[in-house]
Amino acid sequence: xxxxxxRSRPMGQAVRxxxxxxxxxxxxxxxxxxxxxxxxxxxxxxxxxxRERVIxxxxxxxxxxxxxxxxxxxxxxxxxxxxxxxxxxxxxxxIMEGLEECLSDSRIGVFMCNAxxxxxxxxxxxxxxxxxxxxxxxxxxxxxxxxxxLAVATPGVPVLYVFSQTDDPETCCLVPDDEGGARLAVExxxxxxxxxxxxITGPERFQAVCLRRDGYRAALGRAGLPEPEGFxxxxxxxxxxxREAVAELLRSRKGPPDAIFCGNDQIAxxxxxxxxxRGLLVPDAVAVVGFDNWEIMAEATRPPLTSVDMxxxxxxxxxxxxxLDMMAGNEVRGLRRLPCSLVVRDSxxxxxxxxAAAKTLDDSP
Amino acid sequence: xxxxxxRSRPMGQAVRxxxxxxxxxxxxxxxxxxxxxxxxxxxxxxxxxxRERVIxxxxxxxxxxxxxxxxxxxxxxxxxxxxxxxxxxxxxxxIMEGLEECLSDSRIGVFMCNAxxxxxxxxxxxxxxxxxxxxxxxxxxxxxxxxxxLAVATPGVPVLYVFSQTDDPETCCLVPDDEGGARLAVExxxxxxxxxxxxITGPERFQAVCLRRDGYRAALGRAGLPEPEGFxxxxxxxxxxxREAVAELLRSRKGPPDAIFCGNDQIAxxxxxxxxxRGLLVPDAVAVVGFDNWEIMAEATRPPLTSVDMxxxxxxxxxxxxxLDMMAGNEVRGLRRLPCSLVVRDSxxxxxxxxAAAKTLDDSP
DNA sequence: TTGAAAGCGCTAACAG
DNA sequence: CTGTTAGCGCTTTCAA
Numbered sequence: 001x002x003x004x005x006x007r008s009r010p011m012g013q014a015v016r017x018x019x020x021x022x023x024x025x026x027x028x029x030x031x032x033x034x035x036x037x038x039x040x041x042x043x044x045x046x047x048x049x050x051r052e053r054v055i056x057x058x059x060x061x062x063x064x065x066x067x068x069x070x071x072x073x074x075x076x077x078x079x080x081x082x083x084x085x086x087x088x089x090x091x092x093x094x095i096m097e098g099l100e101e102c103l104s105d106s107r108i109g110v111f112m113c114n115a116x117x118x119x120x121x122x123x124x125x126x127x128x129x130x131x132x133x134x135x136x137x138x139x140x141x142x143x144x145x146x147x148x149x150l151a152v153a154t155p156g157v158p159v160l161y162v163f164s165q166t167d168d169p170e171t172c173c174l175v176p177d178d179e180g181g182a183r184l185a186v187e188x189x190x191x192x193x194x195x196x197x198x199x200i201t202g203p204e205r206f207q208a209v210c211l212r213r214d215g216y217r218a219a220l221g222r223a224g225l226p227e228p229e230g231f232x233x234x235x236x237x238x239x240x241x242x243r244e245a246v247a248e249l250l251r252s253r254k255g256p257p258d259a260i261f262c263g264n265d266q267i268a269x270x271x272x273x274x275x276x277x278r279g280l281l282v283p284d285a286v287a288v289v290g291f292d293n294w295e296i297m298a299e300a301t302r303p304p305l306t307s308v309d310m311x312x313x314x315x316x317x318x319x320x321x322x323x324l325d326m327m328a329g330n331e332v333r334g335l336r337r338l339p340c341s342l343v344v345r346d347s348x349x350x351x352x353x354x355x356a357a358a359k360t361l362d363d364s365p
Numbered sequence: 366x367x368x369x370x371x372r373s374r375p376m377g378q379a380v381r382x383x384x385x386x387x388x389x390x391x392x393x394x395x396x397x398x399x400x401x402x403x404x405x406x407x408x409x410x411x412x413x414x415x416r417e418r419v420i421x422x423x424x425x426x427x428x429x430x431x432x433x434x435x436x437x438x439x440x441x442x443x444x445x446x447x448x449x450x451x452x453x454x455x456x457x458x459x460i461m462e463g464l465e466e467c468l469s470d471s472r473i474g475v476f477m478c479n480a481x482x483x484x485x486x487x488x489x490x491x492x493x494x495x496x497x498x499x500x501x502x503x504x505x506x507x508x509x510x511x512x513x514x515l516a517v518a519t520p521g522v523p524v525l526y527v528f529s530q531t532d533d534p535e536t537c538c539l540v541p542d543d544e545g546g547a548r549l550a551v552e553x554x555x556x557x558x559x560x561x562x563x564x565i566t567g568p569e570r571f572q573a574v575c576l577r578r579d580g581y582r583a584a585l586g587r588a589g590l591p592e593p594e595g596f597x598x599x600x601x602x603x604x605x606x607x608r609e610a611v612a613e614l615l616r617s618r619k620g621p622p623d624a625i626f627c628g629n630d631q632i633a634x635x636x637x638x639x640x641x642x643r644g645l646l647v648p649d650a651v652a653v654v655g656f657d658n659w660e661i662m663a664e665a666t667r668p669p670l671t672s673v674d675m676x677x678x679x680x681x682x683x684x685x686x687x688x689l690d691m692m693a694g695n696e697v698r699g700l701r702r703l704p705c706s707l708v709v710r711d712s713x714x715x716x717x718x719x720x721a722a723a724k725t726l727d728d729s730p
Numbered sequence: 731t732t733g734a735a736a737g738c739g740c741t742a743a744c745a746g
Numbered sequence: 747c748t749g750t751t752a753g754c755g756c757t758t759t760c761a762a
Binding site for chain 4: 731732733734735736737738739740741742743744745746
């Protein structure tokens with residue numbers, strides 16, 4: 001409909017869709033472009049009748065303002081880049097989702113860039129993002145460990161690290177509160193009357209492993225419980241290690257644990273399998289709590305696994321808000337740890353109230 | 366360095382980074398903007414000395430062309446949108462990665478949009494993407510099933526469905542060849558001498574379930590093998606169902622299977638667990654093959670699981686190439702099925718050559 | 731070989 | 747209240 005220029009398209013060549021511009025709208029409405037702009041953006045003083053005429057002309061033409069032109073003018077592109085150091089993994093996804101959800105409310109688009117641990121690729125991505133004049137950049141990683149600062153030469157483009165950190169205290173980083181999450185889990189076990197609580201976890205080169213161990217110890221300490229020797233078992237992030245570690249725990253003649261707090265859900269699954277295979281009932285004989293609340297895993301264990309949730313979606317949303325803040329020119333910096341929560345299922349013998357219940361450490365602002 | 370305009374920044378207000386424009390470069394090099402443009406884009410005839418002077422001026426100023434301005438002029442934004450019907454899941458990720466990898470080679474940015482099964486959100490995303498003048502849109506879904514066509518009013522913006530389809534044969538869809546993948550798996554089992562092959566799978570409302578079943582039957586048929594009664598077991602996509610189905614198979618007095626082809630890896634995992642718990646050795650007594658090659662799952666089963674890989678990364682890359690083709694103005698349409706491959710591990714008793722070996726059905730163009 | 735100028739679509743400042 | 751105009755940063759004629 002309408003008299004859009006319908007030029008013939010030579011085959012095999014880029015076609016520029018014949019979209020109507022604000023000029024077309026103005027012409028159809030019988031006003032100037034300036035007036036049309038005012039009408040469409042609802043600013044400036046305008047006679048109601050004129051405004052309506054413009055609006056309906058716009059509707060008739062299917063007019064949609066060109067953000068590119070708008071951005072060129074305003075010096076703001078309404079886009080941000082999301083660079084994932086490693087490929088998009090299990091942890092990155094909910095963060096992405098939260099971020100995108102938050103930013104799309106402000107009409108901001110998110111470019112996804114995957115650097116797959118390749119510094120050169122990362123640099124290329126940064127180049128491209130800067131070329132596209134992104135208003136900000138979010139960096140995520142596999143685990144919330146330290147990484148070199150993103151090499152962005154251009155000043156004025158805020159960079160936010162989520163689920164990752166740098167060594168520079170000036171940078172703004174958002175990570176889950178691993179220690180608090182661990183404390184939450186262990187306190188829950190203690191609250192259920194468990195006294196001999198073991199901790200099977202991943203490699204100590206991960207900061208998360210150390211923080212969760214600290215949380216485990218803090219909870220024990222506060223309750224006046226000892227940490228039996230050999231009950232802290234760092235290893236690797238796998239089911240196999242979970243099984244092995246259980247074997248190790250039971251082999252010792254100092255007595256078995258009555259609860260196990262695992263560094264992630266895979267380990268927990270291995271542990272539960274090993275316990276069952278040895279005839280130890282979960283949760284009656286041994287209660288088990290995992291970490292990550294990876295649903296597909298936590299719900300497949302027998303019995304379903306109580307687990308710490310890092311609330312990554314919320315982390316992502318928070319990242320969005322923080323970035324908006326930075327984009328508005330506010331200085332934001334330093335490390336912020338967001339609270340984890342505990343998702344209770346059957347593996348620790350709590351009165352699981354039908355559906356999984358969540359319990360939060362403290363309220364996020 | 367250089368005399369960039371260094372205006373003072375009022376706190377709490379958007380800061381427009383003081384980036385240098387081609388004007389600045391031209392000025393510094395002592396030429397006109399037109400000349401600078403030619404020099405930087407390496408077109409037109411220019412004295413070598415001039416070109417060099419411009420280049421070095423650009424370098425000195427840290428000049429980076431503004432894609433927004435470029436796009437406004439060219440009518441091409443060098444961006445595409447990726448809309449995921451459901452949230453970004455296990456299947457979407459490798460597709461995204463492949464797509465992004467492919468497109469970033471052409472300096473094309475990918476906007477990620479998550480519609481979470483909400484038609485209204487989806488529509489809003491489409492609006493935003495069109496506002497940003499994306500050059501194309503890719504749609505993905507949870508499983509490669511039919512969905513309504515994307516409501517894109519604007520003509521000239523190509524839409525490509527990946528791992529999803531519409532009812533309109535005119536749309537361009539890219540999906541994995543489920544039937545071929547299933548055939549591959551079952552033929553492998555037959556090649557290893559298995560004769561009584563069962564098939565435990567998901568709900569029949571998924572097209573994938575039907576296609577994989579067809580592939581299973583086709584392979585049996587070609588080998589002249591019967592499909593024993595009760596050996597085809599549709600159900601749900603869970604470990605629990607895998608265990609249950611195995612119980613069902615063994616309960617029947619018509620004799621147990623000597624191999625099970627599972628509709629996905631979770632079912633396979635449940636099946637393997639159930640077999641082990643009943644003292645049936647895998648692969649000696651019963652060989653098992655899964656589908657999806659979800660590594661974290663396939664490698665955690667005992668023994669590690671042979672599984673069909675849908676090559677989703679390749680699918681994503683192929684999607685990128687196809688979209689580039691469409692963006693170039695070429696008409697591409699219809700449904701294309703890309704081959705799956707088989708990743709051999711220990712669960713079916715093949716001579717697993719150390720690392721997992723891959724076997725492809727046919728070569729993709 | 732280089733410079734000047736028009737224009738991509740939109741906004742904002744200034745006239746009328 | 748409405749129209750005119752000058753850019754945003756870049757490319758691309760057309761002149762010189």
